[in-house]
Amino acid sequence: METKMTSHGRKVVRVVARVKPSTDLVSTRSISVHKPMGEDSETVSISFGAQFAGSKDSYKLDYCYEENQTTGSILTKEIKPLISTVFEGKDANVIAHGARSGGKTHLIQGNERELGLTVLTMSEMLSMAEERGGSVSVSVYEVSQETVYDLLDQEKRVVAVLEGAQGKIQLKGLSQVPVKSLSEFQNLYFGLKKSQKLTSDPPVRSHKGVMIHVTTGNANPGSLGRMNFLDMAGYEDSRKQNSALAPLEIARINKSIYALQNVMYALNANESHVPYRESKLTRMLKDCLKGCNRTLLITCLPREFSQDSFYMLNLASRICLGSNRAMTNPTKKKINGLERSISLSSAAQRRQTPLTVxxxxxxxxxxxxxxxxxxxxxxxxxxxxxxxxxxxxxxxxxxxxxxxxxxxxxxxxxxxxxxxxxxxxxxxxxxxxxxxxxxxxxxxxxxxxxxxxxxxxxxxxxxxxxxxxxxxxxxxxxxxxxxxxxxxxxxxxxxxxxxxxxxxxxxxxxxxxxxxxxxxxxxxxxxxxxxxxxxLDKENNSLLANETASPPLSMRLQELSNNLKSICKISNQLSVPEKYQSPLTILQAEEASEHSDITTEAAVNVELRTPERTMPSNIGCSPWKAYSAHSSKLKNSAVGEYLKFINTAGKEDLKKLKGIGDKRAAYIVELREESPFKTVDDLKSIGLSAKQVKGLLKKEIGEIFE
Ligand SMILES: Nc1ncnc2c1ncn2[C@@H]1O[C@H](COP(=O)(O)OP(=O)(O)OP(=O)(O)O)[C@@H](O)[C@H]1O
Structure with a gap:
């Protein structure tokens, strides 16, 4: 798979960083930027100070704008080429992401003293439109709790994201206000906060966007391209004790951040499927992001870094490298305390990973x-x-x-x-x-x-x-x-x-x-x-809480035990010609079942007992090897069932498990609401040591043979 390029030979998603000046001049937790070819570098690497366990690691991005470089330089080098494509009829996106307080709003919106990218770009676009006889209009929106709001509407109307028959996205209810001059735009843009109702009380964090639409002149009016600026909500670890937001709210925000990152990764890696439907934000921006439309992703990094910005940089670097899967994953290295610190953070982050379901x-x-x-x-x-x-x-x-x-x-x-x-x-x-x-x-x-x-x-x-x-x-x-x-x-x-x-x-x-x-x-x-x-979180919770969907663990383990017996039988029948072990067997079993009173459960068992066609190595190899392979599969299934139970059972049922009392059951329910337990290791987050987790599983699974 190759990194996708536009017809201009540029990456579909260009990933740069913007460093926010440090407030602590003597800080040792400072990032360092290496530009091998100075300002002409095609790739730069960012590394962390010696005080941080990950100091030996560096992350590659397309470029990095440091404190001494103005927002104007970003406009010249990055945005102006995008503006040209918008006037050619394409869409372009400028997305600022990063940890909380990383300088995203400062960069996108700016203030009276330092104009942000949106204002600078609007100025350029207005001049270009005037030259070419086109016109410019603007939409301003906010995406909060999976709902899109029109910020140019006094009532903050909800925008419906519709998908037409051709898959084209329509943003129904999103106003487009014509803009003739920069001051008109500034009044509109900066006047928003004063005039608007708050979305909710207490306020929630949101993604904010400005879409600049370009239309051709009056003689033959028609829409050209759009320039979309997005100031994303800041990423933060949901386990932070001092956060103003509830962990669930943070997890929800993080989930939509991941969703957009996934889309950008898929676009850059030229993947056949781009997961636009993972969040409202990605669904609404689908048309802006797709095809050869270009995106500039700006990772806002405080010079004095934090674990959160380190994590965002890591993900940005992966988007940047796109298909380069051979990239060393620095987080897997075992250097001094690094592994410990990363795994701690990742354990926390795992809990807030967008739930797969x-x-x-x-x-x-x-x-x-x-x-x-x-x-x-x-x-x-x-x-x-x-x-x-x-x-x-x-x-x-x-x-x-x-x-x-x-x-x-x-x-x-x-x-x-x-x-x-x-x-x-x-x-x-x-x-x-x-x-x-x-x-x-x-x-x-x-x-x-x-x-x-x-x-x-x-x-x-x-x-x-x-x-x-x-x-x-x-x-x-x-x-x-x-x-x-x-x-x-x-x-x-x-x-x-x-x-x-x-x-x-x-x-x-x-x-x-x-x-x-x-x-x-x-x-x-x-x-x-x-x-x-x-x-989406509720969605998971309600799914997981659906106890009717979860037969008791004992039943499932019993089923596994039955399967073990079946597997043992199969191991003894390894000389059976392969054709009898192919999926055709399933069909035959099913066809046979049509003429018998076979129940659905039994049919499932037929399916589960069917040897894997995809493991022909079992055929003709020693019974011991085959047995070991099956045992390991069985172990995985048993663990899977155990986790499934942990993720779905009610509190009372959980207490039936060995080693799970009232407190742990409650904690399990609480944690899985945020993110289901995906691995046995996740069980450590309920206060169990690795040894205890192993002991629990041993007891539980061993019991089926008693
Ligand atoms: N380049 C910069 N130079 C000087 N100050 C900056 C710069 N970038 C950001 N700041 C200051 O840092 C603070 C946080 O910046 P900002 O609000 O832009 O962060 P943010 O990433 O948008 O935060 P959040 O994640 O909460 O949305 C603000 O006080 C802002 O003025």
Whole structure:
């Protein structure tokens, strides 16, 4: 995968830093900037002072503007080329991100003494528009708690983010005010604070944006491009004790910061899927960001750095390097106290990582039209998960393959339950050369023999959201890989219904929902729907609190125990020809089940017992090796089940676990609201040592054999 370039030969997302002067002149926690070719450097590296454990590490960016460089120099070097593209009909973005109080607002908005980038750019654009006979108008918006507000409206009207039939984003309700002069713009821009109502009490932190629209002259009026300035809410560790905001609120803000970072990473890495739907902000800016529109990401760094700005710089550097996965991840190094300090921070950050479930939550899709009109493709969260590479990588194809199987099994089951006259033909295609395992299966109507639906499942082997320092061996939770992105059905829906509100509901996990003419659900499986307005954290909480979705741990462990027995059987049958162990076995089992009284549970067991086609190494190797491989899979599943239980069980059920009392149960519930437990290591955050965690698991899993 290559870093994406525009037709001008520049990166789609250029990443620079802006250093805010230090208030503490004698500080030793100072960053240093290395520009190998002075001002002409194509890459610069930023490193930290000797007092910081990460002092040996440096982070590469495209450029860094230091204190002695004015905002005007950023305009000349970075923004002017973007303005030209806007007058050529493209969109451009200038995004300031960073830790809290890093100087984002100062840079974007400025003040009376030092004009910010928006004002300087407006001045340039007004002159250019005058020269070319065009006109300029402006929109000002705020994104707060997954809601977009129009700041040029006295009442701060809510802006609806709509997606048209062509996938074009419409921002319904966002005012565009014509601007003729700079003073007019300044009055409008700086007068906002005084005239407006507060969004909520207590105030919440938000992302603020200014969109400058350019239109051609009067003779042939038409929209050219847009220049979008975004002052992002500051990142901060949600575990900070002294923060004015509640941890959940901080986590929500951080989640939307990550979502935009994921999009920029995907754009720069030229990934096939860009996760625009992860947040309201990324959805609303989709058209501005997509294609060859250019983005300037400015990481605002105080000279006197903090852990938070270190973390933002790390992520910015990854966006900058895009596809360069060979980059040394400095956070993985074991230098003195570094590993400890990073893992501490990452443990904290893990708790506020955008939850995989919600981050990849997808809108409920209702397929309309007659059966024969349906042609639907379901892509799983591969890309969404893949986009998480920004936060680290993990290669555990076996787990993903397992998940792929489970997913297929579940989806097939859903189809089977819902389409009574259909016959499910399952075929496993080839593993992609990259990191995805693709399977597809086709549903044919046995009566008409017309192919009506094609489902394709693609699973990425990259892990769920990870922070720097997050163990790459972390187990994937089964939840993380069951998610379905129903992008295509969505479009399908829009063909029938025209513009659709993007935000009506989210559904999570694999789902196949159909409605009859009366709009009542005729088929529903694995579907959890969250209505608009429920924030993503709530969404997770409510999902996790859904105890009906969680059979008791003992049942699950019993199921695992049964599977172990099945695996042992399979180990003894290794001489069985491979063809009998292929996924065809599943089909045969299913076909057989159609003629028997086999229950859904039993069908799941058939699926779980099916040996992995993707592990042909087992065939013909020693029984011991095969047994070890299966045992390790079993261990992972058991751990996965345990974590699933921890993430879903009610307090009383949690207390049934060994070593979990009232306090710990309450703490678990509290922590998982912020972010589910993804690895066994996460359990340390409830005050258990590694040894205790191991002991707990041993006892719990050992009990199934008693
Ligand atoms: N380049 C600069 N020179 C001098 N002072 C600056 C500079 N950048 C920021 N400051 C000052 O630092 C303080 C914090 O800056 P600012 O409000 O821009 O940070 P922020 O990143 O927008 O904060 P938040 O994350 O809370 O939105 C302000 O008092 C601002 O005037």
């Amino acid at each position: 919600s981050a990849t939550s997808r809108k409920q899709t209702v397929l309309r039209g007659s059966v024969t009109e349906r042609k639907t493709k379901i892509n799983t969260a591969a890309s969404a998960i893949k986009a998480r590479k920004l936060f680290g990588e993990a290669n555990d194809s076996v787990k993903c393959k397992n998940s792929s199987k489970k997913m297929e099994g579940k989806a097939r089951m859903a189809l089977k339950n819902g389409i009574s006259t259909s016959k499910v033909v399952l075929s496993v295609q080839a593993s992609s050369p990259k990191e995805e395992i693709c399977s597809s299966f086709t549903v044919t109507d046995s009566q008409s023999s017309l192919v009506e639906e094609e489902y394709s499942l693609a699973f990425s082997s990259s892990a769920v959201a990870m922070e720097p320092g997050y163990s790459t061996n972390a187990s994937l939770s089964s939840e993380a890989v069951y998610i379905t992105d129903k992008e295509t059905p969505r479009k399908h829906e829009e063909i029938f219904s025209g513009a659709t509100h993007c935000d009506d509901a989210f559904a999570d996990k694999a789902q196949i929902v159909e409605r009859d003419e009366n709009n009542s659900v005729i088929e529903e499986d694995l579907t959890l729907v969250i209505n608009e307005g429920e924030n």
